[in-house]
Amino acid sequence: MASVCFYFQVHQPFRLRRYSVFDSDARYFDDNANREILQKVGHKCYLPANGMLLDQIERHQGRYRVAFSLTGVVLDQFERYMPEVLDSFKRLAATGCVEFLSETYHHSLSFLYSEREFIAQVELHRRRIKDLFGQTPTVFRNTELIYNNDLARRVSAMGFKAILCEGADRLLGYRSPTYLYHPPGLSGLKLLLKNYRLSDDIAFRFGDRGWKEWPLTADKFAKWINQIHGNGYVVNLFMDYETFGEHQWSETGIFDFMHHLPEQVLAHADNDFQTPSQCAERYGTDGEYDVPYMISWADTERDLSAWLGNAMQSNALHELYRLEESVKGADDPELLEDWRRLQTSDHFYYMCTKYFADGDVHKYFNPYDSPYDSYINFMNVLDNLRTRTRVTTDEESVAPA
Amino acid sequence: MLGWEFPPFISGGLGTACYGLTRGLDRLGVSVLFVLPQSVEGTEATHVNILSPSVSTDADLPENVFQPTRAAVSDSGETPPDFQRVEFHAVEAALRPYESAPLPTDAPLSAGAADPSETVLSVSMDSEPTAGGPVDSDGAAQPREQGPDAGPVDVSTAAGPGRHYGGDLFSEVERYARSAYGIARRSEFDVIHAHDWMTFPAGMAVANLSGKPLVVHVHSTEFDRSGLHVNQRVYDIERAGMHAAARVICVSYLTRNMVVGRYGVDPRRVEVVYNAIDDNGPARRNLPAISKDEKIVLFLGRITMQKGPEYFLAAAKRVLGIMDNVRFIMAGSGDMIRRTIELAAEMGIGHKVLFTGFLRGDDVRRVFRMADLYVMPSVSEPFGITPLEALSNDVPVLISKQSGVAEVLTHALKVDFWDIDEMANKIVAVLRHPPLHATLRDHGGIEVQSFSWNDAAAACVKVYKLALG
Structure with a gap:
């Protein structure tokens, strides 16, 4: 048996505008850039990819299924800049073959800094998904698949039955991500591990003409999936949705590939497509996946170093979360929302110096020339936000006379 | 190699660059015959005896900086180990470092002085050290006598009316060229490497004399130094040197664009070799921080x-x-x-x-x-x-x-x-x-730490090979 489990991540941050130390207004976000980027990606990726999935789901009459995780901040931007994308997701939801996963509303690193804020954001997101798509998520994925044993315990206590995380070689050892696992001491919680080899064949290598498997056809990929028969149950293909049409341009043939994949996979009687909650329901676990330290799906390190690899990132995050009390105490919804949008992990990713000298992957829609510019801009915004918490608090302390 | 300055007599990046490049070439086994103007003006002449390693504004020079003293010129045995294959020839010239020496307030020279005028006469590609060889002790002493023979050296024809530069500098450039020409007549070399416009006339003259390829190294252009108020005479010399050269080395793509765009040089002949910093420099020392309130x-x-x-x-x-x-x-x-x-x-x-x-x-x-x-x-x-x-x-x-x-x-x-x-x-x-x-x-x-003069020197050697065909 081989169940192919697709999960696509859909996310766009609210990027900051250039905010100098001489600025003093509370307009932090670059509305024009955010609209332009969203509409560009919308036309290249979200709309055509959704259309293709809808076709395939209808054509295979319930046998083709996928899962999405849409961040709250991308949903907000669809609503504001491109409602037709939101509509097409609603049509996908209506097929009954699409599952929506849970995550933090603001695609944040809040689990690392504030449990209270983490829980609040997951709850916000849960309500938003329910409102839009009529589903209540039962499977959780944390920002960038950041995960450890503590997160499993916390998320389990919140009532989720499964979590998606990275299938890291150093933790799996000889074991395979084609089985389900459970965290130490939590046998009831299912862990679905990303099959990074097969996932990255699509997400990263598909259009690479230097790759020895190029060109990758649906037929060939289906054969690789068939190879797991007898050695596991699931092939967890987790990737950014922007893979389709954006990371891999339409010219690479990625849409054709995805168009033909369902029939090629289903051509083998032992294969099917399942969503994460279906996998969790159907399959038992095959041992412990013990993750005492933080892992993620980022870069080759698969750790936190993309967001917390240098002193600037650490400083920015600490300063941001230090404001939690005063922001929440101010009882100002706009201030709270601005503070939460600053939590989006992309802001810290832009500050990463890891591959900066090589001019590498961190460039995707990165509005900054350098990680230093990114930090300076963020800290200027944060300074201004801090002054707003003071003003509000001061007014409050005077007001209730 | 034809240069205009060399530590410790430098006023800017050019001297530092010549020092670093020459040492890098030396380490690569390339023999360098370095022709350098030597000030004949009173106090300037004493600078050769200064033992302090650094005179430059931007200098963090290594402790063992080479001292181009007269002794070293006349007795190569005194050259530090780093310069085994480098032979220095000092020629008389009224050296005017741009900023290290206070200029008369009305001297527009300062703008042109942006670049040290180091002249590296020649580079021989063989690995035989020449340091032990005979030194032309009279190379600097007899420049004027060489003059009449130095037919090809005619700076005045290349130069238009100089408005910003005193006639002094141009005559020094010409005198330098004549001296270099004289030295070249008695020397063996394979490539001529000239640094900035002050040495271009010398480079062209030596190239004509010897038939060896000329490589000119552009550390700055007249547009960098003077903005839009370009001295036509300097520009003409720069342009003539770049066009006469088999290859032009620029210190950046910024400069390369200038050389191609403003001087009309064929981009296929223009290479970029970035500058570096001395790897023996007084790098990180764990000195206590200076406590200060500001x-x-x-x-x-x-x-x-x-x-x-x-x-x-x-x-x-x-x-x-x-x-x-x-x-x-x-x-x-x-x-x-x-x-x-x-x-x-x-x-x-x-x-x-x-x-x-x-x-x-x-x-x-x-x-x-x-x-x-x-x-x-x-x-x-x-x-x-x-x-x-x-x-x-x-x-x-x-x-x-x-x-x-x-x-x-x-x-x-x-x-x-x-x-x-x-x-x-x-x-x-x-x-x-x-x-x-x-x-x-x-x-x-x-x-x-990745900016190494050794790498820059290796890049220059590649350019030499291109110039040699």
Whole structure:
């Protein structure tokens, strides 16, 4: 048996505008850039990819299924800049073959800094998904698949039955991500591990003409999936949705590939497509996946170093979360929302110096020339936000006379 | 190799570059015959006896810096081990370093003086050390007698009416060319490598004489030094040298674009070799931090139009509007020093800006140790070695995007020289946020170690091979 489990991540941050130390207004976000980027990606990726999935789901009459995780901040931007994308997701939801996963509303690193804020954001997101798509998520994925044993315990206590995380070689050892696992001491919680080899064949290598498997056809990929028969149950293909049409341009043939994949996979009687909650329901676990330290799906390190690899990132995050009390105490919804949008992990990713000298992957829609510019801009915004918490608090302390 | 300066007699990056390149070539087994003008003017002549390693504004010179003393020229046995294959020839010339020596206030020379006029006569490609060979002790002594024979050397025909430069410099350039020609007649070499316009006439003359390929090395152009008020005579010499050369080496793509765009040189003959920093430099020493109540922002370089001192002051004024405990140090001298001091006073920030004058040696290191940030707001900077020196002294840098070094240095803050608000924004950020300071310093300190003169010299050797066909 081989169940192919697709999960696509859909996310766009609210990027900051250039905010100098001489600025003093509370307009932090670059509305024009955010609209332009969203509409560009919308036309290249979200709309055509959704259309293709809808076709395939209808054509295979319930046998083709996928899962999405849409961040709250991308949903907000669809609503504001491109409602037709939101509509097409609603049509996908209506097929009954699409599952929506849970995550933090603001695609944040809040689990690392504030449990209270983490829980609040997951709850916000849960309500938003329910409102839009009529589903209540039962499977959780944390920002960038950041995960450890503590997160499993916390998320389990919140009532989720499964979590998606990275299938890291150093933790799996000889074991395979084609089985389900459970965290130490939590046998009831299912862990679905990303099959990074097969996932990255699509997400990263598909259009690479230097790759020895190029060109990758649906037929060939289906054969690789068939190879797991007898050695596991699931092939967890987790990737950014922007893979389709954006990371891999339409010219690479990625849409054709995805168009033909369902029939090629289903051509083998032992294969099917399942969503994460279906996998969790159907399959038992095959041992412990013990993750005492933080892992993620980022870069080759698969750790936190993309967001917390240098002193600037650490400083920015600490300063941001230090404001939690005063922001929440101010009882100002706009201030709270601005503070939460600053939590989006992309802001810290832009500050990463890891591959900066090589001019590498961190460039995707990165509005900054350098990680230093990114930090300076963020800290200027944060300074201004801090002054707003003071003003509000001061007014409050005077007001209730 | 034809050069105009060599440590310790330098006024800017050119001398530092010639030092680094020559030593790198020496280590690669390339023999270098270096022709250098030697000042014949009173006090200048004594500089050869100075033992202090550093005279340059931007110099952080190694302790074992070569001393081009007369003794060394006449007795190669005294050359330090690093220069086994380098033979120095001093020729008489009225050497006028741009800023190290105070210029008469009316001398427009300073603009042209942007580049040290080092002349490296020739480079021989064989690995045989020539240091032990006979030295032309009269090479410098008899330049005028060589003159009549030096037919091909005719600077005056190449030069138009000089308005900005005194006739002095042009006659020195010509005299230098004649001397170099004389030395070349008695020497063996394979390639002629000439640094900046002062040595181009010599390079062309020697190339005509010997039939050997000429490589000209452009450390700065007349447009960098003089902005739009270009001296036609200098431009003509530069252009003639570049067109006569088999290959042109530029210190950055910025300069390459200039050479191709403004001098009409075929881009296929123009190569880029970035400058570097000495790998034996007095890098990180764990000196105790100087305790101080104020943050210090440093400008270090010639105070001339090219270096953008007024943009530094304008940014300083903006910074002081936000934070008070900052002092701005301007280290260096130049033709705009008086105007810059007055400007600071007019802007009402005179008490916050400190002018140190020209610094050398340990004083340079000391001022780096005090600084929280080094700013290079250059309007036009073909390369810019000083930011590398700042980084190797643990000082983070903010550099103009209009600089060659900005092409290759990634762990630096960059800004358009005219964007004073953004310059101020970044200065404030470094002073306010220690993690930014630390990240720039640490990553920059590692990155700067990859700028090696040995690599630059190896790149030059590749260019020589191209020039030789």
